Amino acid sequence: MQNLTGAITAGGQSRRFGSDKALAVWQGKTLLEHAAASLEGCAPKLLIAPPGKYELSGWTTIPDTRPGQGPLAGLEAALTHAPDGWVAFAGVDMPGLTPGYWGALAGARTDGAQAVLALDSDGRAQPLAALYHTDLLGHVTALLDSGERRLNLAAPEGQTVRVPGLAAGFFRNVNRVGDLNGSANG
Numbered sequence: 173m174q175n176l177t178g179a180i181t182a183g184g185q186s187r188r189f190g191s192d193k194a195l196a197v198w199q200g201k202t203l204l205e206h207a208a209a210s211l212e213g214c215a216p217k218l219l220i221a222p223p224g225k226y227e228l229s230g231w232t233t234i235p236d237t238r239p240g241q242g243p244l245a246g247l248e249a250a251l252t253h254a255p256d257g258w259v260a261f262a263g264v265d266m267p268g269l270t271p272g273y274w275g276a277l278a279g280a281r282t283d284g285a286q287a288v289l290a291l292d293s294d295g296r297a298q299p300l301a302a303l304y305h306t307d308l309l310g311h312v313t314a315l316l317d318s319g320e321r322r323l324n325l326a327a328p329e330g331q332t333v334r335v336p337g338l339a340a341g342f343f344r345n346v347n348r349v350g351d352l353n354g355s356a357n358g
């Protein structure tokens with residue numbers, strides 16, 4: 173995808189899953205490979221994870237600046253290392269994402285927007301499969317410095333585009349082993 177930095181945040185502990193979910197296999201590929209495939213057209217490609225933990229061809233591993241502080245800290249690392257512009261930010265546990273999903277979000281950007289988030293069928297915004305502009309770095313750093321850890325505060329009200337109507341399958345989110353089976357969950 174032209175003009176998008178790809179970033180996968182993979183610094184979690186997979187406590188609910190019980191083993192490293194990035195390496196769990198779903199439909200013939202690991203969750204990490206699925207997330208990476210959806211962002212194949214991006215450049216550069218940043219994997220926010222502990223150094224040496226994963227080998228992913230074409231991806232640069234970026235260590236967390238605040239290890240163990242959650243995906244908001246992963247976003248801070250991504251925005252720090254991305255060139256000025258838009259970052260496609262994905263959780264490693266979102267294997268239903270595709271290039272077309274990111275294309276839909278990219279096409280929804282408006283002048284002045286700093287974040288683009290899809291809404292699922294229940295109207296919930298999806299911050300782990302969203303576009304963030306590098307101009308948000310100061311805002312994200314201020315949140316973290318204040319002790320905030322909620323990723324859904326990264327997208328500032330008033331500068332966020334919300335995209336309804338995308339297929340539920342994009343939003344499959346794997347937290348437990350059972351989430352690998354059956355229909356997409358929320």
Ligand SMILES: Nc1nc2c(ncn2[C@@H]2O[C@H](COP(=O)(O)OP(=O)(O)OP(=O)(O)O)[C@@H](O)[C@H]2O)c(=O)[nH]1
Nearest residue numbers: 182183184185186187188240241242243246263264
């Ligand atoms: N870079 C980074 N990513 C994180 C961190 N914590 C969670 N993530 C990622 O954020 C996404 C969603 O996190 P969770 O679903 O809570 O995953 P998790 O923390 O590994 O799982 P649990 O331990 O079960 O909560 C996943 O892609 C995680 O790898 C962190 O401290 N740093």
Ligand SMILES: [Mg+2]
Nearest residue numbers: 184185186242
């Ligand atoms: Mg967690």
